[in-house]
Amino acid sequence: xxxxxxxxxxxxxxxxxxxxxxxxxxxxxxxxxxxxxxxxxxxxxxxxxxxxxxxxxxxxxxxxxxxxxxxxxxxxxxxxxxxxxxxxxxxxxxxxxxxxxxxxxxxxxxxxxxxxxxxxxxxxxxxxxxxxxxxxxxxxxxxxxxxxxxxxxxxxxxxxxxxxxxxxxxxxxxxxxxxxxxxxxxxxxxxxxxxxxxxxxxxxxxxxxxxxxxxxxxxxxxxxxxxxxxxxxxxxxxxxxxxxxxxxxxxxxx
Amino acid sequence: xxxxxxxxxxxxxxxxxxxxxxxxxxxxxxxxxxxxxxxxxxxxxxxxxxxxxxxxxxxxxxxxxxxxxxxxxxxxxxxxxxxxxxxxxxxxxxxxxxxxxxxxxxxxxxxxxxxxxxxxxxxxxxxxxxxxxxxxxxxxxxxxxxxxxxxxxxxxxxxxxxxxxxxxxxxxxxxxxxxxxxxxxxxxxxxxxxxxxxxxxxxxxxxxxxxxxxxxxxxxxxxxxxxxxxxxxxxxxxxxxxxxxxxxxxxxxxxxxxxxxxxxxxxxxxxxxxxxxxxxxxxxxxxxxxxxxxx
Numbered sequence: 001x002x003x004x005x006x007x008x009x010x011x012x013x014x015x016x017x018x019x020x021x022x023x024x025x026x027x028x029x030x031x032x033x034x035x036x037x038x039x040x041x042x043x044x045x046x047x048x049x050x051x052x053x054x055x056x057x058x059x060x061x062x063x064x065x066x067x068x069x070x071x072x073x074x075x076x077x078x079x080x081x082x083x084x085x086x087x088x089x090x091x092x093x094x095x096x097x098x099x100x101x102x103x104x105x106x107x108x109x110x111x112x113x114x115x116x117x118x119x120x121x122x123x124x125x126x127x128x129x130x131x132x133x134x135x136x137x138x139x140x141x142x143x144x145x146x147x148x149x150x151x152x153x154x155x156x157x158x159x160x161x162x163x164x165x166x167x168x169x170x171x172x173x174x175x176x177x178x179x180x181x182x183x184x185x186x187x188x189x190x191x192x193x194x195x196x197x198x199x200x201x202x203x204x205x206x207x208x209x210x211x212x213x214x215x216x217x218x219x220x221x222x223x224x225x226x227x228x229x230x231x232x233x234x235x236x237x238x239x240x241x242x243x244x245x246x247x248x249x250x251x252x253x254x
Numbered sequence: 255x256x257x258x259x260x261x262x263x264x265x266x267x268x269x270x271x272x273x274x275x276x277x278x279x280x281x282x283x284x285x286x287x288x289x290x291x292x293x294x295x296x297x298x299x300x301x302x303x304x305x306x307x308x309x310x311x312x313x314x315x316x317x318x319x320x321x322x323x324x325x326x327x328x329x330x331x332x333x334x335x336x337x338x339x340x341x342x343x344x345x346x347x348x349x350x351x352x353x354x355x356x357x358x359x360x361x362x363x364x365x366x367x368x369x370x371x372x373x374x375x376x377x378x379x380x381x382x383x384x385x386x387x388x389x390x391x392x393x394x395x396x397x398x399x400x401x402x403x404x405x406x407x408x409x410x411x412x413x414x415x416x417x418x419x420x421x422x423x424x425x426x427x428x429x430x431x432x433x434x435x436x437x438x439x440x441x442x443x444x445x446x447x448x449x450x451x452x453x454x455x456x457x458x459x460x461x462x463x464x465x466x467x468x469x470x471x472x473x474x475x476x477x478x479x480x481x482x483x484x485x486x487x488x489x490x491x492x493x494x495x496x497x498x499x500x501x502x503x504x505x506x507x508x509x510x511x512x513x514x515x516x517x518x519x520x521x522x523x524x525x526x527x528x529x530x531x532x533x534x535x536x537x538x539x540x541x542x543x544x545x546x547x548x549x
């Protein structure tokens with residue numbers, strides 16, 4: 001007679017591995033099915049655009065392979081799937097859809113933004129109170145929900161197209177896009193931003209000073225610092241101003 | 255035997271009415287419609303993110319209706335230690351939202367560091383009894399309150415089982431002071447799958463320990479050897495047989511907090527409301543003769 005520990009171990013081994021016999025009772029198939037279907041469904045809730053792009057049949061097969069490779073380690077399934085974008089990008093049967101990994105990255109950023117900690121967006125006058133000569137040394141702490149997804153494909157347009165938030169334009173695949181994902185209040189927003197804005201924002205997100213971030217933006221064409229800062233506050237992307245850690249910041253460009 | 259840390263009858267702060275499982279997609283209809291339901295129940299694990307719309311909805315929901323918190327990931331029936339991080343997350347959620355009740359399953363869902371997202375069964379015997387009782391003691395201490403333990407849907411049978419489910423649940427409740435969540439659909443699903451009489455099971459159940467009822471729909475499939483196999487699918491209205499068992503049950507107990515579970519193929523909110531209203535009607539019918547006797 002097996003001990004309870006042996007019984008459980010034999011069942012667990014067989015849940016995701018068809019080669020393991022599991023319990024003799026043929027109705028154990030119900031649990032195998034529950035586990036796989038339930039986890040692939042959970043993955044599909046987090047990655048609806050990937051699911052729509054590849055179709056249900058492909059998604060279920062790919063999802064099952066992912067579940068076996070990266071089963072959840074925590075019962076908090078809303079936060080499971082962070083490994084999926086890199087995994088699907090390298091999944092040989094999906095090689096014909098080269099932008100799939102980036103769309104998945106955008107969906108993961110969406111999930112992170114949706115569940116991110118709350119913070120009250122700072123209003124623009126907060127910055128106006130800072131003396132001009134100190135501005136370059138300021139750090140703008142971005143809202144915890146802000147994410148940037150850079151892609152050599154039009155990732156934000158593809159995502160909008162697939163999820164029904166149509167832009168009316170057919171994405172031109174040769175065009176690179178950086179998607180800005182945010183959730184200052186209760187709605188997640190996703191939009192494509194210009195290269196200069198992306199350089200500026202990534203520098204801020206990386207903890208660089210306003211001066212260093214401005215230098216990164218200026219390195220790209222069409223950068224307008226005043227307009228960028230106004231837009232940043234208007235979109236509710238700034239959570240706090242920080243003046244600590246003074247010193248030389250050589251910026252993201254080195 | 256040591257005294258239970260959480261003694262007392264299975265009273266509950268939930269109203270003795272029907273409630274429904276909360277689905278975020280129903281929030282606009284609920285927020286606008288202000289429905290007259292007894293309570294809402296949420297799965298604890300769906301509210302373990304740091305912030306965002308889930309918590310915003312739950313805060314508003316909690317301010318307007320009684321809240322029941324139902325865990326699906328503690329793995330109380332498991333061989334391994336309880337996940338202390340998960341217990342801490344549950345405690346934070348309970349402290350923040352102060353739900354009227356917390357329930358979990360007599361099942362395991364994690365093993366060897368993997369979460370399987372299913373309610374997996376355990377054999378009932380002396381070994382599993384002390385293990386489950388220890389886990390419930392630990393959980394009730396960590397959460398600072400008693401929990402309700404739910405009877406599972408059974409598919410497979412264990413040769414090493416030496417106790418019946420009712421004996422097992424009763425012993426657990428006596429040892430730990432926990433209450434019981436009686437899922438009538440699970441009783442029916444198990445009865446058909448394992449060939450026992452659901453009505454006799456309910457007659458033998460320790461009803462004084464029951465703090466909440468669950469009702470749900472199940473799917474009917476064909477199992478091994480062509481026998482009928484019921485699946486606890488939560489994807490449709492409750493079956494007539496389950497409705498009849500429920501009516502028979504509340505005729506004995508009087509009204510009890512009763513949750514309508516509908517987690518898959520989720521319909522429009524008014525369909526859930528109709529199921530809850532049906533359960534409320536059954537409870538009122540059950541109550542009527544008592545009043546006649548008392549008056």
